[in-house]
Amino acid sequence: MTVPRDPAPAGQGDPSGRAAPAAVGDPAYTLAxxxxxxxxxxxxxxxxxxxxxxxxxxxxxxxxxxxxxxxLYLLLTGVFRFVAVFARExxxxxxxxxxxxxxxxAGVLCLRNPxxxxxxLSLIVGLVWLASGILTLFTALITENLPHxxxxxxxxxxxxxxxxxxxxxxxxxxxxxxxxxxxxxxLLGLAEAVVALGWRSALRExxxxxxxxxxxxx
Numbered sequence: 001m002t003v004p005r006d007p008a009p010a011g012q013g014d015p016s017g018r019a020a021p022a023a024v025g026d027p028a029y030t031l032a033x034x035x036x037x038x039x040x041x042x043x044x045x046x047x048x049x050x051x052x053x054x055x056x057x058x059x060x061x062x063x064x065x066x067x068x069x070x071x072l073y074l075l076l077t078g079v080f081r082f083v084a085v086f087a088r089e090x091x092x093x094x095x096x097x098x099x100x101x102x103x104x105x106a107g108v109l110c111l112r113n114p115x116x117x118x119x120x121l122s123l124i125v126g127l128v129w130l131a132s133g134i135l136t137l138f139t140a141l142i143t144e145n146l147p148h149x150x151x152x153x154x155x156x157x158x159x160x161x162x163x164x165x166x167x168x169x170x171x172x173x174x175x176x177x178x179x180x181x182x183x184x185x186x187l188l189g190l191a192e193a194v195v196a197l198g199w200r201s202a203l204r205e206x207x208x209x210x211x212x213x214x215x216x217x218x
Contacts, residue, residue, distance in 0.1 A: 028086055035087030038200035044080040045192035047073065052185025055178045066178055067121055071110030073185070074128060078103030088143070095135040102131055118177055122166050125181060130163030132156075148198045155191045162188065 034040050051073040055066060082100035085093050106128045110121065137156035140149055162184040169180070 031083050031086040035084040038196050038203060040080070040083065041196035041199055042193060044077065044084075045189050045196055047076045047080060047189075048185055048192055049189030052182045052189055054182075056182035056186070058178075063118060063121070066181070067110045067113075070121065070125060070181065071107045074103045074107030074110060076107075078107060088139075095139045099132055099135045102128060122177060126163045126165075126167035128163070129159045129166065129184070133159030133161075133163060148195055151191070151195055151198065155188065155195065158188060158191060 051069045054069060058065075078100045081096055081103060085096040085100060088096060106124050109124055133156045136159065137153060140146060140152045140156060143149075146152065166180060166184070
């Protein structure tokens with residue numbers, strides 16, 4: 001997950017602290033504002049939590065259903081991460097963009113052939129989580145003024161561990177894979193929710209100092 005930097009101080013880019021009128025109608029500006037919103041971050045967490053809960057409470061789900069759920073999760077995650085890219089700056093955008101593309105491609109693979117083998121599904125999910133953790137960790141290290149850096153790095157390490165576990169441990173049945181995926185999705189989703197709520201607090205603390213800033217978010 002990509003977390004926006006701390007809200008910019010008033011007057012950055014404009015002496016009055018207000019966005020330029022031309023920027024308001026700019027799609028990139030709109031996506032950047034959305035990506036900085038704590039509700040958007042929370043939506044990403046829900047997108048991770050819901051599939052995790054579903055696969056755990058529905059252990060008898062077939063491999064076909066599991067592949068569809070995972071595919072939808074990856075597609076939506078790709079969309080959330082793509083929008084979050086616009087909340088970053090310069091060189092910080094590339095890791096998020098690569099991750100968004102990877103998630104979308106993996107989601108398409110799962111949905112295009114939902115009757116694939118357990119090994120193939122494990123390989124797709126494991127590689128996505130491993131790449132996600134590495135890129136998120138890299139972003140957390142190079143991003144300045146990143147709120148809750150330690151928590152974000154912890155999430156990255158969790159994703160790396162999840163990817164390694166899924167890739168290293170053979171799953172002999174759809175039920176075993178379901179339990180493993182469900183558990184990790186819930187853990188990752190809860191961590192993302194904590195980050196979203198932490199970002200909400202950061203935005204609220206910044207409002208009194210900079211009430212007119214467009215980065216304050218909803």
